[in-house]
Amino acid sequence: MATRSDTARSRTTLFGFDWLTVALVLGGVLCLYYLAPLVSLFLSVPPGEILARMTDSTVVDAATTSLLSASISATVATVFGLPLAYWLARSESRWTNAVLGVVVLPLVLPPTVGGIVLLTVFGPGAPIGKAAASAGVPLTRSLAGVVLAQTFVASPFVVVTAKAAFEGVDRTLEHASRSLGKGRWTTARNVTLPLAMPGIAAGVTLTFARAMGEFGATMMLSYYPRTMPVQIWVSFIELGLDNAYPIAILLLLISVAALAVLNTVAANPWQ
Amino acid sequence: MTLVVDEVYKSHGAFELGPIDLAVDEEVLSVLGPSGCGKTTLLSTIAGTVTPDAGTISLDGLDLTGRPPEKRGTVLVFQDGALFPHMTARENVAYAASSEGRVEELADALEIGDVLDQRADTLSGGERQRVALARSLAADPDALLLDEPLANLDAPIKRRLRDELRPLLASLDVPVVYVTHDQREATAIGDRLAVIADGELLQLDTPDEVFSHPATPFVASFTGSTNLFRGDVVEAGTGRALDWNGRRLDAAIGGATIGDTVRFCIRPEYVMLASDETRNSFNGAITRQVFEGDGYLLDVVPDGGDEAVRLALSPPAYERAGLDERDRVRIALPADAIHVIGEGGGRTHETPSLSE
Known part of the structure; x- marks a missing residue:
């Protein structure tokens, strides 16, 4: 017995260190790699200067455009995405996998390619884009264009996360509700939705955060009005790195806030 | 009110249920069989959560076979209660109740007054089944279906609830189908007893008769x-x-x-x-x-x-x-x-x- 436990112990060590310690050190390096640049960003600009630049009209305009468009995008994605997520979770159709593939496609597609794809439909030369523009609702270089780009890239998050949340709701509870005389819609509203709510909230948060950071497709579809990521790019190209800092910090703070939401009211999808 | 199961047949892979014929009047029919014998599938075809491959289900002469579960008047009580965990016991009972008075009445009958305002997921097993029963009765079922409602309870609670269930179910004056794998429960609760094995109805008779004159070796x-x-x-x-x-x-x-x-x-x-x-x-x-x-x-x-x-x-x-x-x-x-x-x-x- 003694020899066996000795061999067992020797396997958990590396160069005399316990394996868990080794794991912690290796993981620690990665964590430092995440955190150090963030800290460095805050240190590279004096706090006073950041606060002063926050009231800059380009910063305020970009922040307004981003918050507004990301809110609209997250809403649109939720309105259309929740029914789809419910269908994906509950349907026994053999098409669910194919439909799920379509949903996930924008996630794996490079955003700039997404932008090009959208331009072929909504661009000023394409029929829909042309019609909309002549009706006074241009779909490029407009808030509508920003929302189209963000929704394309960010909406899969709410569909995929809400699908998992719906799947986590015990079907027996839905059977019970219907057996008590309640139809599909009443059952979904009173039983499935409330029980799936933390997961749905997580999906909406992820979609909002992704929409806030959307750059590639937005660049192609709607350079104006500038969202925060586009403004960072413009400031960096035209005026240099220093001028890109304030908006970057603002975006960073919004990301941290989204994380906070995921860890409180919403179900953290990674836990 | 008569619940009629007519030539109901369902296959699922290698498993076959039926064809089964049953007619349940305003009485309690116990369905007894080992696990996997098809008794829950039978109950699901009556409740409408499973569609039979052939045969019809009717209640009071009304064909239910193609109807969705909510339009059948059949109410199913599940093995673990299937209470809505995000609601209190009261909200569960009130879910399909016609009035607040009915909730109180059923709370008295099932002795759950003390736990009415607790969240459903904090209740003990016995309390859960009592609330589940109250909830199903609040929906005024035209036929009540119970799927092993006592199977997961501790022995003393199980025995007590079983003894209370018998008069309660008999007083409903609707067809009641009570599925169980426990022969004591089946005989204590049922007016008649159906024994099912491998998807086949082997005997349907009074509990006395089934016990004294079993139709098959099984x-x-x-x-x-x-x-x-x-x-x-x-x-x-x-x-x-x-x-x-x-x-x-x-x-x-x-x-x-x-x-x-x-x-x-x-x-x-x-x-x-x-x-x-x-x-x-x-x-x-x-x-x-x-x-x-x-x-x-x-x-x-x-x-x-x-x-x-x-x-x-x-x-x-x-x-x-x-x-x-x-x-x-x-x-x-x-x-x-x-x-x-x-x-x-x-x-x-x-x-x-x-x-x-």
Whole structure:
């Protein structure tokens, strides 16, 4: 017995260190790699200067455009995405996998390619884009264009996360509700939705955060009005790195806030 | 109000249910069978959560077969209650209740007044089932379906709820189908008893009749008639007797004729300790004994035989006899307790072994 436990112990060590310690050190390096640049960003600009630049009209305009468009995008994605997520979770159709593939496609597609794809439909030369523009609702270089780009890239998050949340709701509870005389819609509203709510909230948060950071497709579809990521790019190209800092910090703070939401009211999808 | 299951058939992979015919009046029908026998599938076809491949379900003459679960008037009570965990017990009961007064009334009837304002996911198993029952009754069912509602409860709570359920279900005046794998529950609760194995309805009768006259060897063993033997008919007509491994047994042999080999069973409770003069008695040795709390089970192998006869003795009877393991005893199989059964059943059913 003694020899066996000795061999067992020797396997958990590396160069005399316990394996868990080794794991912690290796993981620690990665964590430092995440955190150090963030800290460095805050240190590279004096706090006073950041606060002063926050009231800059380009910063305020970009922040307004981003918050507004990301809110609209997250809403649109939720309105259309929740029914789809419910269908994906509950349907026994053999098409669910194919439909799920379509949903996930924008996630794996490079955003700039997404932008090009959208331009072929909504661009000023394409029929829909042309019609909309002549009706006074241009779909490029407009808030509508920003929302189209963000929704394309960010909406899969709410569909995929809400699908998992719906799947986590015990079907027996839905059977019970219907057996008590309640139809599909009443059952979904009173039983499935409330029980799936933390997961749905997580999906909406992820979609909002992704929409806030959307750059590639937005660049192609709607350079104006500038969202925060586009403004960072413009400031960096035209005026240099220093001028890109304030908006970057603002975006960073919004990301941290989204994380906070995921860890409180919403179900953290990674836990 | 009559619930009619007409030629209902459902297949799922290699498993087949039915075709099953049942008619349930305003009574409690217990459906008894081992797990995986199809009794839950049967219940689901009535409730509408499973669509049968063939056959119809009707209630009060109204065809329910194609209707969604919410438009059937059938209410299903689930094994673990299936309470909505994000609601309180009160909200659960009120979910389909016609009025707040009805909620209070049912809370009184099921003694859940104290826990009404607790969240459903904090309730104990027994409380959960009480709330689930109240919730299902609040929906004013035209037929009530229960799927092993007591299966996951501790023994004392189970027994108490079982005793309360019997009068409650009988007072509903609607068809009630009560599915269980527990023969005590099935007999205590049902006016009639349907035994199902491998998707096939083997017997449908009063609990008394099923227990005293099992239709097939499977029904006999599943309802506790664990002494199952084969014998040859040696006298028919007025005499009527079997030859069992060279021993003569007086017995009612039904329609069998001389020379037939038949199966017969006798419940362990009916096997007696006997004196020399008793009919159908013989000597044997105790090979095994088990104390089960409420009684003793003894396996006795008759001299010269190899099949053990099991007898059940109450503790006082056991003590009076002053028995010990390996003792020799004389036992009797009373003629009127011996029941001759057919081989029965189209499909083969595995018979539970005697050691169970």
